Amino acid sequence: MEPILTINNLTKKFGSLTAVKDLSFTINKGNVYGILGPNGSGKSTTLGIVLNVVNKSTGDFQWFDGNTTTHDALKQVGAIIERPNFYPYMTAEQNLKLVCKIKGVDYSKIDEKLNVVGLLDRKDHKFKTYSLGMKQRLAIASALLNDPEILILDEPTNGLDPQGIHQIRQIIKDIAATGTTILLASHLLDEVEKVCSHVVVLRQGVKLYSGRVDEMISSHGFFELKAEKHQELLDLLETHSNFGNVKLEDGLITAFLNEPMSASDFNKLMFDKGILLSHLVKRKESLEEQFLQLTDNQEN
Numbered sequence: 001m002e003p004i005l006t007i008n009n010l011t012k013k014f015g016s017l018t019a020v021k022d023l024s025f026t027i028n029k030g031n032v033y034g035i036l037g038p039n040g041s042g043k044s045t046t047l048g049i050v051l052n053v054v055n056k057s058t059g060d061f062q063w064f065d066g067n068t069t070t071h072d073a074l075k076q077v078g079a080i081i082e083r084p085n086f087y088p089y090m091t092a093e094q095n096l097k098l099v100c101k102i103k104g105v106d107y108s109k110i111d112e113k114l115n116v117v118g119l120l121d122r123k124d125h126k127f128k129t130y131s132l133g134m135k136q137r138l139a140i141a142s143a144l145l146n147d148p149e150i151l152i153l154d155e156p157t158n159g160l161d162p163q164g165i166h167q168i169r170q171i172i173k174d175i176a177a178t179g180t181t182i183l184l185a186s187h188l189l190d191e192v193e194k195v196c197s198h199v200v201v202l203r204q205g206v207k208l209y210s211g212r213v214d215e216m217i218s219s220h221g222f223f224e225l226k227a228e229k230h231q232e233l234l235d236l237l238e239t240h241s242n243f244g245n246v247k248l249e250d251g252l253i254t255a256f257l258n259e260p261m262s263a264s265d266f267n268k269l270m271f272d273k274g275i276l277l278s279h280l281v282k283r284k285e286s287l288e289e290q291f292l293q294l295t296d297n298q299e300n
């Protein structure tokens, strides 16, 4: 496996607040990674550090094989960590020409990248006439102009309507299918499930889980769960054939998942009953526990 980004024991403090704590993970070439966590869990801070816009406190990170400086490595990184910002009275094409000049990229890339994001037929329209979704797609086209090794996106579907969300997710998948590595931050489990192959789950700056998305919840084993609608959750688990050994102790429910279950089926089950989990811990083995925090996954 070819490493794109390796993060080792990274910590970031803002005064007395620890935004990222002792975080380690590796991004390998060709995969789609999500950093998943509720607001304030340290996602943007982590992205900011590896993109050199936020200073780390302690720990380390290295791009690629570690033989390139961060400054040089970032020339092979496309990133969108802010709201798309282009000249409003210039067309999409004119805006991208400016980006090409700054990045030293040939204009011939413009049509190619506008095509990737489905904006080729709108390239003569002024940026200010674009919808939010189109603005985000233009930002993606812009980030792709120099054919980056990795595309980094912070909350790529925030504020978009369902159609806009669907389009952006599909575009990300299309880009990934061409071999570009993707790293996106999201507070939506749904987004990570639909788009990502791998995930790093953060809560209050601490890594709770990292690994494949499909292994996050799908394999059978013991779970600890908590929800406000306590009784409903108990009833659901007790009557559902795929759960056994359901117990309640000190407000914490434990259950055994008899058969593998996809994360989306699991969430649908909870969602249909109106149950919002505040805590879900999967006990993979008795000694090694893997934690998942799904607190705000269904609020949107």
Ligand SMILES: Nc1ncnc2c1ncn2[C@@H]1O[C@H](COP(=O)(O)OP(=O)(O)OP(=O)(O)O)[C@@H](O)[C@H]1O
Residues within 6 Å of the ligand: 014, 017, 018, 019, 037, 038, 039, 040, 041, 042, 043, 044, 045, 046, 187
């Ligand atoms: N420049 C800063 N100064 C002080 N505190 C900060 C600064 N930037 C972030 N923080 C704090 O660090 C913590 C992590 O913030 P961060 O933005 O990384 O979280 P996040 O997971 O990206 O959440 P969100 O989706 O809300 O941006 C938060 O408590 C935030 O208030």
